[in-house]
Amino acid sequence: MATPTLDKVSSPGQDSSHLVTVTFRIRRFNPEVSAEASWQDFEIRIDPKERVLDALHQIKWENDGTLTFRRSCAHGICGSDAMRINGRNRLACKTLIKDITEIKDGVATKPVLVEAIKGLTVLKDLVVDMDPFFQAYRDVMPFLITKGNEPTRERLQSAEDRERFDDTTKCILCAACTSSCPVFWNDGQYFGPAAIVNAHRFIFDSRDEGGEQRLEILNDRDGVWRCRTTFNCTDACPRGIEVTKAIQEVKKALITRRF
Known part of the structure; x- marks a missing residue:
């Protein structure tokens, strides 16, 4: 499984020592490509105090623009970014990375699993009907x-x-x-x-x-x-x-x- 790596671009003189390496394992599904879903890993450098939604934005904007998910207010009010994160239903905009994975020597010890909520038909990636x-x-x-x-x-x-x-x-x-x-x-x-x-x-x-x-x-x-x-x-x-x-x-x- 290919694991693309993203390094957050730092401005000259900007300290990036607070960034850690986290692997996000996302369950992908695109009916135009395959009838089966599959897992894809993305390894990124990110501040552990950021939210899962920020990580998904970073992956979509800097690595794979085809990644599909819903979000609107990004402040826990609209409810549009509900998804399963490490096997539990959560809002991506309210879930801090540091709260769902253990960091050791600047690297997350386990991947963060992200998938669509259950019980509703998956339309694409993290978007359900x-x-x-x-x-x-x-x-x-x-x-x-x-x-x-x-x-x-x-x-x-x-x-x-x-x-x-x-x-x-x-x-x-x-x-x-x-x-x-x-x-x-x-x-x-x-x-x-x-x-x-x-x-x-x-x-x-x-x-x-x-x-x-x-x-x-x-x-x-x-x-x-x-x-x-x-x-x-x-x-x-x-x-x-x-x-x-x-x-x-x-x-x-x-x-x-x-x-």
Whole structure:
């Protein structure tokens, strides 16, 4: 396996002693070239305090322009750069190189493995088809539902009522939780943790009147009862949402019809 080497270009007089050598082993897939995916190594010199996203940029811009991945804000808000890094779902823009590999004498002792998230069809390299994920999100009606005439003043809500669903408002739709779920891997029809989290956000909103509708949607055979409580989703969430807890609260609301 060829291992291209990149040396970060330093300006005259610039100290590069802080740079280390890291091998990034990336799972590549290009349907126009081959029906099979393969691993490719890239050895680069980089500051270990940089992020995996910075390393991917360096590889794409200076070594292989065909490397394909998604990213937008690069600050952990858009959620577009979710990928598997060393076997765990993470955001590339929030993962520091020094936190995922051991450095000894200026060289990483093991390669950093980067691949696309699981459970969704890989389109190219680290890019997956997000359509099924977003369809499940749309299916739970992630918007405020009210009845009657348009209000003449703001719909007020107490701090306590807002706190009830505060945790699930943090979702950035990165799909890290859903694509870490073994049930979703085996059956793409399952709504998945992210859709349930976003349903939770409105089911428990005191201003909303569509809770019963959402609960019936999640009471489907591919809904909330498919969860096996493995906690993978909670571990994978880059925003620290207690995903498994939210799923259990939706299950309880289905049984008691109290929310």
